[in-house]
Amino acid sequence: MGSLLICTVGTTPMVVSEVFWYLRNTDEKLFDVSLIFTDDEEIKAGVNAVIGAIRSRYGNIRFHRHMIRYQDITDNDSLKDFLRVFVNAIGDARNHGSDRIYLNVTGGRKIQGIVMSMYAGLAGISKVYNVINKDVRNYNENFEKIKDEIMKDFRDVDEKTATERYRKDEKLYDPVFYPDPESLSYIELPVISLPRDEIEMLKRLLNGIPIEDSGVLDSTIDAYVKSGLIFKDKSRVYPEELGEIIRDLLQ
Incomplete structure (x- = not known):
């Protein structure tokens, strides 16, 4: 048995590694990460970058990718489509025998986090997290410095290549994907479960x-x-x- 983390990924992919880093320090059974993201070149490069970041420190992590074909939830149809993707991500936990599911609602669109949080109890999710970087100025400046490098290094690469490229320039990327823990604040949101x-x-x-x-x-x-x-x-x-x-x- 193990644990799985579900994350939506938007324009700030580092929130995935930040929450994973935090949870892995308390749960050594966390081996699976499901990533939900849009079909956008910048975001897909960010997904590869965060996979490289996590694999550079934790080599035995399995990643499950769920790509959605639209940029935001704008109507009932896109809401239902997103929920289907969320159900598939929950399926990853069942397929791999995960008995604990974490949800990170920091990344992606706000409406996605709201929708997943609403159904977290029905989905059997154990805990919902939001991470905040208190050092906002440096957070933004450091990320802006490497955005072009992320597109150059991590666009259209496989997981092995992503890990190799991250390790090659980890001094450049680590301050963004693994910032000073003192600058991070983790908020655990309550999950209301039905009997x-x-x-x-x-x-x-x-x-x-x-x-x-x-x-x-x-x-x-x-x-x-x-x-x-x-x-x-x-x-x-x-x-x-x-x-x-x-x-x-x-x-």
Whole structure:
């Protein structure tokens, strides 16, 4: 059994290595990292750079890439698409037998962090983190100095090459990807988890069941209807499209 860290990656990829660094110091079973990122050349180069940064110090880490084809969540369709990607990232933990899942909501778009945090309890996530660099001025200046180098060194490379290039210039990159720990502040956000019997009841609703003799209170059904997870007629409840995605999350 082990642990897995899920991160969205945006224009500041160093938040991934910062949170991984922090967690690995307390959890030696953290071997898997799932990265969610957009199809943008600068961001993909940043993904390769942070993989190189982590692999330069922890050579046995497995990375799982999940690329999304749009730049932001702008409507219900892109929201649902993003949730499907998130479900796939949760699947990485199940496929590798991870019994503890961490979520880093620092990177990526704000709406992505909000959405993942909302469903963290249903996804079985143990802890949600946000990292803040208190030395903002140096943080920005140091990153601006290496942005062009990241594009040059880490664009369209495999993990082995990314690690080699990071190690070659680690004096240049380390101050950004592994800054002074005193400058970092880690905030652990609470995860609200539903009881197991509530999860099982929700799974039944999301599979579609007759209302009569279901044993589920009308007020509970109405609450999940309002949440957009199910709809009902006079005799049955049925999953909405969002509910079908959440049903996969609960497997």
